[in-house]
Amino acid sequence: MSAYLDPEQKILKEQVDRWLAENVTPIINKHEKDCTFPFEILDELKNFGYLGGKIPEADGGFDLPYTTWGMLMESAGYCWGSLRTIVNITNGTIQKLSRFGTPDQKERFLKPMLQNKLKSCTGLSEPNVGSDVRGIECRAVKKGDHYVITGRKLWITNGINADICQVVARTYSDECDGELSTFIVEKGMPGYSAKRVEKLVLRPTGTSELEFDNVKVPVENRLGPEGKALSGTLAGLNTARVNIAMGAVGAAQSALDLSIEYAKTRSQFGKLIGEHQLVQKYIVDMTIRVKAARALSYTAAQALDRGEEAREDCSIAKLYATKAAFEVADMALQVHGGLGYAVGYPIERIFRDTKGGMIPEGTVEVQTLIAGREILGLNAIT
Numbered sequence: 410m411s412a413y414l415d416p417e418q419k420i421l422k423e424q425v426d427r428w429l430a431e432n433v434t435p436i437i438n439k440h441e442k443d444c445t446f447p448f449e450i451l452d453e454l455k456n457f458g459y460l461g462g463k464i465p466e467a468d469g470g471f472d473l474p475y476t477t478w479g480m481l482m483e484s485a486g487y488c489w490g491s492l493r494t495i496v497n498i499t500n501g502t503i504q505k506l507s508r509f510g511t512p513d514q515k516e517r518f519l520k521p522m523l524q525n526k527l528k529s530c531t532g533l534s535e536p537n538v539g540s541d542v543r544g545i546e547c548r549a550v551k552k553g554d555h556y557v558i559t560g561r562k563l564w565i566t567n568g569i570n571a572d573i574c575q576v577v578a579r580t581y582s583d584e585c586d587g588e589l590s591t592f593i594v595e596k597g598m599p600g601y602s603a604k605r606v607e608k609l610v611l612r613p614t615g616t617s618e619l620e621f622d623n624v625k626v627p628v629e630n631r632l633g634p635e636g637k638a639l640s641g642t643l644a645g646l647n648t649a650r651v652n653i654a655m656g657a658v659g660a661a662q663s664a665l666d667l668s669i670e671y672a673k674t675r676s677q678f679g680k681l682i683g684e685h686q687l688v689q690k691y692i693v694d695m696t697i698r699v700k701a702a703r704a705l706s707y708t709a710a711q712a713l714d715r716g717e718e719a720r721e722d723c724s725i726a727k728l729y730a731t732k733a734a735f736e737v738a739d740m741a742l743q744v745h746g747g748l749g750y751a752v753g754y755p756i757e758r759i760f761r762d763t764k765g766g767m768i769p770e771g772t773v774e775v776q777t778l779i780a781g782r783e784i785l786g787l788n789a790i791t
């Protein structure tokens with residue numbers, strides 16, 4: 410149990426972990442095999458704060474501190490990387506709607522999202538645009554009472570399942586000359602389509618390529634002011650990094666727990682493998698990484714709770730925790746021998762999914778450069 414939580418948070422964590430172990434863990438293999446996500450589990454998980462945890466109560470949320478929210482992410486990551494991912498991506502839209510949405514948008518989109526009646530995705534990355542979001546090519550051209558959106562988005566989590574997509578596009582109107590704006594595109598709007606992209610990691614999360622072929626989007630679906638999406642998007646990425654870091658801590662803890670159990674039950678050469686010194690070294694190296702990753706992640710969450718921007722802390726937490734989780738999963742696979750490769754046994758999935766934390770919301774390399782910029786005051790990114 411984490412030393413970073415108060416008694417109330419610890420009780421919530423125990424309840425969440427128990428619910429996840431009883432209701433989600435048993436169905437993971439089926440959904441991994443089918444590449445599907447059981448959205449109905451969010452009907453219950455929303456009551457713990459998994460939908461709207463970070464938005465004000467006035468908007469129907471829980472107004473949780475980042476430490477509690479991070480703890481929920483750690484528990485989700487411990488259970489299943491795809492769950493942590495879907496929750497993260499869903500709450501990205503929820504938070505944007507709460508912060509920038511009009512009363513009409515909150516009624517039409519936010520309210521049903523909080524009730525788990527509407528699924529969303531976020532379209533930022535494109536075939537030619539990844540780390541450098543300033544280079545977005547997707548265009549929105551204003552024509553009277555609507556915008557016409559044209560372009561493609563790639564690697565979009567939940568794209569094939571989403572009822573709405575918050576898409577960031579370069580905007581052209583009388584008042585706006587190519588700055589970025591966010592729009593809510595709704596499933597069924599002519600010209601909007603999503604197709605699944607197969608990939609190594611987080612297979613049930615519905616990763617997609619989106620196409621916008623002259624999609625007519627009414628002005629009332631613009632989310633936030635015209636041409637001002639960049640700062641909101643970058644700020645959102647900063648805090649989302651802590652979510653990924655916390656999820657990585659959970660996944661690493663899960664790989665460590667399985668390894669400790671295995672080292673204490675599997676025997677070779679007439680003794681438990683945990684009695685072999687080299688296996689003990691793996692366990693100790695894994696434990697150090699888990700503890701260090703957790704310390705950095707909660708340090709970042711606590712800084713956000715104090716109202717700090719905490720860019721250095723968020724980037725360091727994300728880059729260290731995601732790398733450490735993959736290293737821990739790698740060692741866990743080694744401790745398990747051939748069993749570690751078996752599809753259906755959790756280590757194989759954790760090994761793949763921990764790799765999935767090192768790229769999205771800013772790669773490990775980009776986090777290094779953000780932290781370097783904060784520490785040195787010198788920019789090496791561009």
Ligand SMILES: Cc1cc2nc3c(=O)[nH]c(=O)nc-3n(C[C@H](O)[C@H](O)[C@H](O)COP(=O)(O)OP(=O)(O)OC[C@H]3O[C@@H](n4cnc5c(N)ncnc54)[C@H](O)[C@@H]3O)c2cc1C
Pocket residue numbers: 498530531532533534535538539540541563564565566567610611765768769770771772773774775778789790791
């Ligand atoms: C599991 C998963 C889910 C995702 N979900 C979404 C989603 O829901 N919505 C969305 O919009 N996107 C999503 N993405 C896309 C993700 O945000 C991008 O993959 C990420 O931003 C990196 O972009 P890229 O893949 O184009 O790599 P690139 O930006 O092309 O980078 C390639 C390599 O170059 C390095 N590099 C780039 N710039 C620099 C630099 N300045 N200095 C040093 N090294 C650099 C990178 O670190 C990387 O190693 C997802 C990706 C994954 C893997």
